[in-house]
Each structure stands twice: as structure tokens, then as C-alpha cells.
Amino acid sequence: MQPTGSSHDLALRPSTFSTLCEALDYAAGGETGVNFYNGRGQLYCALRYGELREQSLALARRLLGLGIEKGGRVALVAETTPDFVRFFWACQYAGLVPVPLPATVHIGGHQAFVNQLRKLLENCRAEAAMAPEEWLSFLEEATDGLELRCVGTPDVFDALEPFTGELPGAAPEDTAYIQYTSGSTRFPRGVVIDHATVLANINDMALNGLKLNDQDRFGSWLPFYHDMGLVAFIIMPMATQRSVDFLGTRDFAMRPRQWLELMSRNRATIASAPPFGYDLAAMRVRPRDAEQWDLSNWRVACVGAELISPEPLQRFAEAVAPAGFDPRAYVACYGMAECSLAISFAPLGEEMVVDCVDAEYLQQAHEARPLDPETAEREGVRVAKYVDCGPLLPTFEVSIRDDDGNPLPERHVGSIHLRGPSVMSGYFEDEASTREVMSPDGWLNTGDVGYLIDGNLVVTGRKKDMIIVHGRNIWPQDLEYLAKQQPGVRFTDAAAFAVTDDHQHETAAVVVQCRERDPLKRETLVKNIKGQVRAEFGIDCIVELVPPRTLPRTSSGKLARSRARQEFLARRAAEAAAPPAAVVNGPRPARPAAPARDQARRLA
Incomplete structure (x- = not known):
């Protein structure tokens, strides 16, 4: 068996398709396609x-x-x-709406996963549900008592009697799919995306964001239930007639080198990952591996996250430098399911731009005043660093607004509002949530906060994550960064959020995953974090050390701070109700584990 080729004779024309069915009809005339590899790197x-x-x-x-x-x-x-992939496209031709459901079970989370599936099935009012054999028992448990026409594996559906009439097909305004958000701040909501909406975003990305060429080839391990995995690596390659190579998310989590091996073997040019994905791969790459690979073809390495951290990207670039990877391939981007996928792209082929600003002034005046890092260090001024996510795709309008909805000038921080043809029509049968974020004239309140620099977008965080202490706005990522600077604390080991102290005042809490067992070293770690926060921000904070694998993640791998806060409060309540000895002894630390690997396992 050979993978589908990278070259083809079909002209790139995503703007001419009115539906996804038309796009697949056109792609069917070429030699490109989809390729699936197992954890050993074998094409199956x-x-x-x-x-x-x-x-x-x-x-x-x-x-x-x-x-x-x-x-x-x-x-x-x-x-x-x-x-x-076959079921997704079958739904398009049948005029039905596919709803991707997560395929991820946290350790010990069997019932939680079943409950999540059931809520999603009830929310979208599914009439049929498919799962691979290894996931069928979860699905059957989740659908128990629900009135669905068919629940089963692909073989069950393939054995059904076929409809003999004319296929209904699709219209541009028909719903193409429902994409559930990752649920970082609340229960996931179903984003309704129609054919015209997603194709507008595909066209924008292909021509302006990625600037596709005739030899481009995609490679991915991202989950299909996430917007980047679905839109960027299932829909986009098809609509642009490019081949794509898939490695399973769980296989990537266990053998991240296979991703890079496939990128090298097939000369892939486009891939994407959140920072922790690059970090996990860097942790597993050995010098002799990188020397055998050729990653010089990799021209676009997209980096997507609410807030992009440069440190893991630097580690990855150093690890794969012998393979010819060029760090200028990194493309910081911003996107969300409510906008189909992509909103902005940093320029291709250029070094990633980090904006250094006066952190204290940012907190007090909500303005990103630029600073020279070396000068600031000499003068003792605290610096905040944010990655420039580049200009918005041409079809988007952007407005940075204050809490009263007034537009703000450049470098002033406020809520990011967007408008354009790639914006969703709303949340599935949830008018209240839709009204919360969509204005009558089509503006979407993203819930993210940021600022503009010469038209380029810089994202500073989620508005609901903001910690306000004594009238000061403090980003949780800043507190998490201080914790991560301590020895033994890794990239994904910290979560910060606001809580109420014993005097009913809002304060900050920092939960840190800790592998250290020695009580004195643990106590020193807590004191150091508290001291750093006090020195940098002038506030006291609560620091809790927890075992590895404790911090919760969303289905897309993001840190779920709201859930981390709920679990923190639950632990505090349990401690208050426990006998004194139980509180003194505390939970026994779990076996040490690499946090990036844990995050990938949760995502898988």
C-alpha cells in the first residue's frame, strides 16, 4: 500500500464551491486523498x-x-x-448534520465520560450515533433509554437497507456540522456552522493565511472532535485537493516521534499543534532521531492557543534543528469554533514576534506600553510578553472594546469583537447563549481579551479568567508563569484563578502539580511561589500542591481553570470536614509523570 500523492493537476478554487459536497465532487477527480497510520508508523x-x-x-x-x-x-x-471521515462526508450527501463527539476518557473517568456523551447526545437531539468498536460500550451506556434510530459500530450501519430515492444533497445555507466548544468555562455549546460559512473560512485560510502551493501536504495528530482537527485537517485538505496524513491522537501521546517521522517520510509541509504538543515531541526526540529526519519541507508549523508560550517552541526548534527544521516555519494564529476556525495568521516565513510591555502599566491603565526587555531589567520594571498573532484574515472586521462596548484605540486592551462571513449563525437551539455573544448586527463577542498593533492582533487571555485583587487586573497566566520558573515545575503544571478568602475578599490561588515527596522541599516550593507573587504583584496568594495528573483539561487539551477552581474548592471543603489527622497527612503524592504526556493522554 502506498500513500496518496502530493502533486495533482486540479486548480485551487475553494471560492467556487457553494457546498462541501461540491468540493468533494471536485476533489474526486484527482489523485490526492487521506492516509491513516498506526502507532508504529505503518500505513493501514x-x-x-x-x-x-x-x-x-x-x-x-x-x-x-x-x-x-x-x-x-x-x-x-x-x-x-x-x-x-466516511461518515462525516456521508452526512453531507444525505443532507444530515454530523456531530463529532469527544473520544477521550480521563484516568478513572469512565462515568464522567459517559455522562458527557449523554448530555451532548441529548443537547443535539441525535437520531443516530456511531462509535468504533473500542468506544461502543461507552456509547451504548450513554444512549441507554434514549430514543435513537440506530446505535452501533460502522459495520452495523453498513448492513442497513439503502434508501433508493434521490439524495437530498445540501444548500449553502444548510448546516454542515455542529462543533461543540471545548468547554473551558462552561458546559460545551454546539456551534452551528453552515456550508457557506466554513467554505468562506477555508478560502480565506488557503489563499491568505497559508498561501497554499501545488506541493503542499498536511500532517496531523489532532483530534477530529476539535475545530482545528476537523476544519484544518479534514475539511480543508479536501476542499483544496491536498493529501493529508493522520496519526491517532493516542498514538501521538505514546509515540510523538512518529508524527515527526511521518512529516519527514512524506515530505509534509503543513502541520499544527498547541504549544504542549511541540513540547511533548521535544521531550521525546533524541539527537540520533533528528539527524535521520528531513523536516526542511515543513514550511508552516501553526501554533494555536488562547495564550501562546514561546518557551516550548524554542525547545522544539532546538531539538529538531539537525533535521533541518526552520523556526521561521512557526506561525502564531488565533481562532475559535465560533468563527469556523481561523481568524488571524502571523506572516509566513518570518520569526515569531513577541511584544514586550510594561506589566504594571498594563494592569492599571489597560494599555500595552512597549518596553525594551534589557532596559526594563536594569530599571527593575516587570515585563509582560505576548505573541503577535498577525493580521486578521481579509474577510474579518475587528473591534477592541471596553466594558461599555466603546471601541478602543491601538494598544489599549479590551474585549475582542469580530464580524465576517466565517462567524457562526449561533449555538444550537440556545438563543440565550447566542444573544450573550452575538449582536443583532453580526458582531461576535469572542470572550477573549487583547489589543491591536498596526492592525495585528495580540491576545492576552480569556476575560472570565481575569483575577481582580484590590482593583488590579491580574492575568492567571502571569501567576502560572512565576510558578513554572521554580525547579521541578513544568510547563503544564500550574493553574491560577480567583477565590474568596476567609474574610470574603477576592484573592488568587495557584494550584501546582508537584512530584516532590520531601516535606521540607514542598514547603520551600510553596514559600518561593508565594514570595515571587508578593514581589511581582504585591499580593498574597494561596498555593496548593497536588499530585501529577490532577489539573483538569478541556477536550481540546486546554487548561480548564474554572473546573480547576471548582475542584480546588471541593478539596478545601473536604479538608475542612475531615478529621485533623487526615488534613495533616494530606493526600499521598502520585507517581511522577511528565505533564505534557499527561495532557496528551487526556486529549486522547
């Missing part, structure tokens, strides 16, 4: 888009044989398999 499925189209059309008739009307929802447990 290669499908040209023409073959994928034929299989999807056949499955579309079997789905319609269930009697589901146009627009009905089909839930898909989104494991990285060819079946998910």
Missing part, C-alpha cells in the same frame, strides 16, 4: 478522494434508510479512523 488505509466519495455516497443512502429527515443529527464518536 489510503483513500483517494474519488474512493472516499464513492464510499460516502453509498453510506449516505444507508443513513437515509433509517428514515431520518433532512437536517437530522448523526452523532459520531470522533476517533481518528477512516470511518469517521
Whole structure:
């Protein structure tokens, strides 16, 4: 078996498609397609888009044989398999709406995962649900008592009687899919994206963000239930007729070197990951590995996160430098499911730009006053560093606004509002949540905070994560950064949030995953973090040390600060109610584990 090729004779024309079905019909005329690899790097499925189209059309008739009307929802447990891709495109031809569901179970979280699946199934009112064999028991438990027409593995659906009439197809205004948000601040909401909306974003990314060329090839380990995995690596390669190589998320978590091996072997040019993904790969790369690879073709290494940390990117670039990786391939970008995917891209082929600003002035005046880091260090001025995410894609309008909705000038920090053809129509059957974020004239309040520099967007964090102590605005990432500077505290080991102290005043709490068992060293770590926070911000804070794998993550791998806060308060309440000896002894530290690996396992 050979993977599908990278070159083709089809012209790039995503702007001419009115539906995803039209895009796949066009891609079917070429030789490119999708390729799936196992954890040992072995190719086990290669499908040209023409073959994928034929299989999807056949499955579309079997789905319609269930009697589901146009627009009905089909839930898909989104494991990285060819079946998910086949079902996703079958739904498009059948006029049905695919709903990707997470395929991730935290350690000891069987019931929590089942409950999550059930809530999502109920929320989208799914009429059928598919899961691979290894996930079927979870799905069957989650659907117990629900009235679905069919629940089963792909084989069950393939055995259905096909519909013999004409396929309904799709219109530009029809819903293409429902993408559930990662749920970092609340229960996930279903983002409704229609065909015209996602194709507008694909066109914008292809021509302006990534500037695709005829030899581009995609490579990914990102989960299909996340907007970047779904839009950037399933929909976009197809709509631009490019081949894509998939490694399962769990396989990446266990063998991250396989991702880089595949990028080298297939000469892939475009990939993406959050900072922790690059960090995990850097931790596992050995010098002799990098010397055998050739990553010189890798021209776009997108970096997406609410707040991008440069440190893990530097470590990765150093680790794979012998393979020819150019750090100028890094492209800081900003996006969200509510805008299909991408909103801004830093310029291609340029070094990542970090904006250094006066941290104290930023907190007090909400203005990002630029500073020279060396001068600031000599003068004892605290510096905050933020990555420039580049200009917005041409179809977007942006407005940075204060709490009263008034537009702010450049370098003034406020809420990021966006408008454009890639913005969602709303949350699925949730008018109240839609009204919270969408104005009648089409402006989306992203919930993120940032500022503009010569039209480029800089994101400073989530508005709901802001910690306000004595009238000062403090970003949790700043407190987390101080904790991460301590010996033994790694990149994903800290979470900061606001809590109420014993005097009913708001204060900051920092929860730190700690591997150290020695009581004196643990006590020293707590004192050092408190001292650093007091020195930098002039506030006292609560510091709690917890075992590795404690901090919760969203389905997309982001730190879930609101859930971390809830769990912190629950632990405090349990301690208050426990016998004195139990409080003194505390929980026994868990076995040390690498946090980036843990985060990838949660994501998987």
C-alpha cells in the first residue's frame, strides 16, 4: 500500500464551491486523498478522494434508510479512523448534520465520560450515533433509554437497507456540522456552522493565511472532535485537493516521534499543534532521531492557543534543528469554533514576534506600553510578553472594546469583537447563549481579551479568567508563569484563578502539580511561589500542591481553570470536614509523570 500523492493537476478554487459536497465532487477527480497510520508508523488505509466519495455516497443512502429527515443529527464518536471521515462526508450527501463527539476518557473517568456523551447526545437531539468498536460500550451506556434510530459500530450501519430515492444533497445555507466548544468555562455549546460559512473560512485560510502551493501536504495528530482537527485537517485538505496524513491522537501521546517521522517520510509541509504538543515531541526526540529526519519541507508549523508560550517552541526548534527544521516555519494564529476556525495568521516565513510591555502599566491603565526587555531589567520594571498573532484574515472586521462596548484605540486592551462571513449563525437551539455573544448586527463577542498593533492582533487571555485583587487586573497566566520558573515545575503544571478568602475578599490561588515527596522541599516550593507573587504583584496568594495528573483539561487539551477552581474548592471543603489527622497527612503524592504526556493522554 502506498500513500496518496502530493502533486495533482486540479486548480485551487475553494471560492467556487457553494457546498462541501461540491468540493468533494471536485476533489474526486484527482489523485490526492487521506492516509491513516498506526502507532508504529505503518500505513493501514489510503483513500483517494474519488474512493472516499464513492464510499460516502453509498453510506449516505444507508443513513437515509433509517428514515431520518433532512437536517437530522448523526452523532459520531470522533476517533481518528477512516470511518469517521466516511461518515462525516456521508452526512453531507444525505443532507444530515454530523456531530463529532469527544473520544477521550480521563484516568478513572469512565462515568464522567459517559455522562458527557449523554448530555451532548441529548443537547443535539441525535437520531443516530456511531462509535468504533473500542468506544461502543461507552456509547451504548450513554444512549441507554434514549430514543435513537440506530446505535452501533460502522459495520452495523453498513448492513442497513439503502434508501433508493434521490439524495437530498445540501444548500449553502444548510448546516454542515455542529462543533461543540471545548468547554473551558462552561458546559460545551454546539456551534452551528453552515456550508457557506466554513467554505468562506477555508478560502480565506488557503489563499491568505497559508498561501497554499501545488506541493503542499498536511500532517496531523489532532483530534477530529476539535475545530482545528476537523476544519484544518479534514475539511480543508479536501476542499483544496491536498493529501493529508493522520496519526491517532493516542498514538501521538505514546509515540510523538512518529508524527515527526511521518512529516519527514512524506515530505509534509503543513502541520499544527498547541504549544504542549511541540513540547511533548521535544521531550521525546533524541539527537540520533533528528539527524535521520528531513523536516526542511515543513514550511508552516501553526501554533494555536488562547495564550501562546514561546518557551516550548524554542525547545522544539532546538531539538529538531539537525533535521533541518526552520523556526521561521512557526506561525502564531488565533481562532475559535465560533468563527469556523481561523481568524488571524502571523506572516509566513518570518520569526515569531513577541511584544514586550510594561506589566504594571498594563494592569492599571489597560494599555500595552512597549518596553525594551534589557532596559526594563536594569530599571527593575516587570515585563509582560505576548505573541503577535498577525493580521486578521481579509474577510474579518475587528473591534477592541471596553466594558461599555466603546471601541478602543491601538494598544489599549479590551474585549475582542469580530464580524465576517466565517462567524457562526449561533449555538444550537440556545438563543440565550447566542444573544450573550452575538449582536443583532453580526458582531461576535469572542470572550477573549487583547489589543491591536498596526492592525495585528495580540491576545492576552480569556476575560472570565481575569483575577481582580484590590482593583488590579491580574492575568492567571502571569501567576502560572512565576510558578513554572521554580525547579521541578513544568510547563503544564500550574493553574491560577480567583477565590474568596476567609474574610470574603477576592484573592488568587495557584494550584501546582508537584512530584516532590520531601516535606521540607514542598514547603520551600510553596514559600518561593508565594514570595515571587508578593514581589511581582504585591499580593498574597494561596498555593496548593497536588499530585501529577490532577489539573483538569478541556477536550481540546486546554487548561480548564474554572473546573480547576471548582475542584480546588471541593478539596478545601473536604479538608475542612475531615478529621485533623487526615488534613495533616494530606493526600499521598502520585507517581511522577511528565505533564505534557499527561495532557496528551487526556486529549486522547
